[in-house]
């Protein structure tokens with residue numbers, strides 16, 4: 186079984202196909218999903234979708250929504266991070282891609298949520314885009330608070346991957362790895378040790394080849410795993426097995442939930 190470790194199945198683009206997506210988890214090669222959140226609204230709907238036996242969720246405020254972080258949001262997180270279906274804090278991080286005016290606020294909101302993850306003994310799903318140097322600094326300064334962290338939708342090169350691995354982080358790979366011009370990413374995947382790699386779709390975005398024109402969905406995690414297998418010279422079955430094992434180790438509350446199915 187494969188696990189889609191980052192899939193926004195509660196996104197409005199997938200609303201019509203959600204019943205089919207959930208049903209398919211029972212028979213497909215991809216048998217479980219972790220649904221991360223990016224604002225208060227999605228955190229609330231993640232909790233609902235995570236009631237499904239094959240879905241777990243993460244709660245958190247995405248860096249692009251950092252201005253939304255206030256006392257009400259924090260109260261919500263404090264009330265719900267202990268829920269049995271919440272397996273991580275996320276997605277949180279730094280994203281300087283669209284403008285640089287909120288850098289300071291992004292860092293503040295990130296650190297605050299790292300503290301919450303520590304309080305609840307949860308691992309963290311990080312979103313990092315065009316902000317590597319500041320991200321490295323935040324991780325170094327808060328290392329003792331981070332139980333485990335994964336950089337989701339990794340799009341860096343080997344040098345960045347090495348720094349993340351040195352910091353003890355996991356790296357999660359999306360369909361970007363199947364895109365023609367992403368040679369540097371494929372090179373980076375070569376150096377990620379098998380016990381530090383996970384697979385995801387980041388659905389509804391980033392649909393892997395050859396389905397790029399379609400809306401992404403959890404079953405396409407298989408295309409990501411197949412590509413990782415090809416790059417690493419392994420067979421797909423062993424990549425399925427090792428990445429799923431990694432997900433159970435990383436999201437340690439997941440066993441308590443999926444173990445029952």
Ligand SMILES: [Zn+2]
Pocket residue numbers: 276312313337338
């Ligand atoms: Zn993200």
Ligand SMILES: [Zn+2]
Pocket residue numbers: 191193221276387
């Ligand atoms: Zn995401």
